[in-house]
Amino acid sequence: MSRSWFAVALAIASSVVAAPAMAQFPGGDAGARPDPAAVCHVGLYRLADGGWVDVAPIDGKGLRWRRLDGSTGRMTQDAEGRWTSTRGWTDRVEGPQPQLGSCAEGRLVFEGQVGERAAWNAQETTFVGHGGVRLKGRLILPPGDGPAPIMVEVHGSEAASALDFNAYQRFAPASGVGVFVYAKRGSGGSEGRYTQDFHILAEDAAAAVREARRMAGNRAGRVGLHGGSQGGWIAPLAASLTPVDFVSVGFGLAYGALAEDSDQVMLDLQAKGWGPDVLEKAREITAATGAFTASNGRIGFAGLEAVRARYGAEPWFADIKGEFTGMLLNAPNEQIMALAPKFDVGTSWDYDPLPVLNALNTPMLWIQAANDTEAPPEATRRRLVDLSAQGRPITVLEYPNTDHGIIRFEIGPDGRRSEIGYAPGYFQAVLDWARTGRLDPAYGDGRFLARAGGTAR
Incomplete structure (x- = not known):
């Protein structure tokens, strides 16, 4: 945070x-860069059964694969060129062992299926944020020429470039949802100084929304903001500065x-x-x-x-x-x-999000980790459920046995947590909210604590 x-x-x-x-x-x-020996493999690979595997860069050696069901692992390559995957964020060599071909091939073998790397129509741009600072951005739309929903990705507290490390820019378009991603000020070629001033960052995010709409033109369907962690403060604040159709927040806080x-x-x-x-x-x-x-x-x-x-x-x-x-x-x-x-990075220590959340008429989805040790959820849970009960358009979905990032964990004999993957249903809930603003009854073992216009379950 x-x-x-x-x-x-x-x-x-x-x-x-x-x-x-x-x-x-x-x-x-801020200086984090994808592994230069592996970056050529970054991409989304479509499998024969219609599913996909996303291969993303990490800060350090190797890559990370993800699937829509929340399964994930870190991949490293040995001297003979064979890839080894460890489950989640553990050091345990178990689960699927994806194998990548050469960079030129653009192929991946995943549990017996061959995946071909997808090509996207990514449009690069430079737009103006708070104070005239020029920010680098990218719009990726799903195939076709009709209107598509677009998620504008709002950063957490990291300063590494989202243009490099944001994975939604690949797997959301594969699921029919466009993405606008940008490098926050002071990262990835964007001008300015890194800051944690929520008001400045919200103005940058609002400018990103306007740029996404401009670039998408008549392909712009529902356009909204999606943020995780610190983005939970910034995304609703940005939505108060420019019209959006939805907001989704993952593992954020509704207090200061x-x-x-x-x-x-x-x-x-x-x-x-x-x-x-x-x-x-x-x-x-x-x-x-x-x-x-x-x-x-x-x-x-x-x-x-x-x-x-x-x-x-x-x-x-x-x-x-x-x-x-x-x-x-x-x-x-x-x-x-x-x-x-x-x-001193200008953190907005005195910011209270309640007035913004209370006044915002934009439909909001908050996805919480029930056992979050970095952003303890209890006070946020109470505040959001109360606001929803008072008629604010807030839906709250909480996942048990998850920590920051909506990451599932196991507890070992020593009491320590081992992070094994994302909660099943989490990614799908984010994408469905962007597409329609409505959620199905079940997303893995997530529990609805409040629904906009309804009651808690």
């Missing part, structure tokens, strides 16, 4: 300070960025077995770290030092992590302030 400037500083200084380096440099993946850290701290402590009395004290701590964060350190360290002195000797103090609180509690003040100014 959001990455704070001091979390960046601490991650960089982690070799010097004995503090948990939980967060990454915001935009530290500071509350994200506080809820993560509570989850960390509960996982360690601490009770309500400890959680009450921990909220005092997150109030202090949140105030420090929202002011970009301008209020000084008095609040941090006070909670360190009051609770630093408590047995539960070391179990505090969160988005940034654990790092603030453990790093020397001088180190935080020495490094932090270089990495």
Whole structure:
């Protein structure tokens, strides 16, 4: 989700300070590039049975394959040219073992079926976002000459170019849904500086909607916004700036960025077995770290030092992590302030999405991960269900046993989660919402908590 400037500083200084380096440099993946030895294989491969396998680049060596049913694996090639696939994000060599031909062949063998790489009519463009910044974009429409729905893809907090790494730009057109994807400012050849200012990013997304409509012309059917994670703040805000037909959000939050850290701290402590009395004290701590964060350190360290002195000797103090609180509690003040100014990315800490969600008349689909450790869903669930019950056009679909990204997991004997794939039905729900704005009764084991114009199930 959001990455704070001091979390960046601490991650960089982690070799010097004995503090948990939980967060990454915001935009530290801005230099991420597809594996040059494998990028020629990137594409969508159509199988004889009518299905497809998408082969996508990753940050690092190899590739990632995905299917509409949510199955996925990481592919790496050995010296003899044979590909090995590990299940989900694990190191377990199991499940399908796709084999790619040469780059020139454009072929893939998947469980006995031969797939041919599909060709798309992709149109490149440059358009103007907030402040006159020029952004690079791409429109990909499904085959044909009739109107098609179009999803404008809104980034999460990553700074790597979506032109390289967004997979919807291939598999959505294969399912009859067009996609407009763009490189956010400061990435992929787009001008500007990386930022987490939600208002600036929303204006960029609204400009992307207008550019998608212009490029599609009479082929533009339903046009809407689709965002994940941090995009859950930005997509509805963009929809308030320009007309759209739909919004879909995956694993986002319907409350502010500071509350994200506080809820993560509570989850960390509960996982360690601490009770309500400890959680009450921990909220005092997150109030202090949140105030420090929202002011970009301008209020000084008095609040941090006070909670360190009051609770630093408590047995539960070391179990505090969160988005940034654990790092603030453990790093020397001088180190935080020495490094932090270089990495202020303008995060909208004071943004409350409720007024936008309450006023927006655009149909919205929110897909939540029931066991999300990065964006704890409880408060978002309550807020969205309440808004839907009050008549707002919000549908909420939640998947059990999934974490951030709507990713299924297994729990090992050591209590750790192993991520094994996306929830079946998740991709289909996103595509159906773009196509018609209506959802079928069942999408895997997802459970509808609220339906626009209806009741929770």
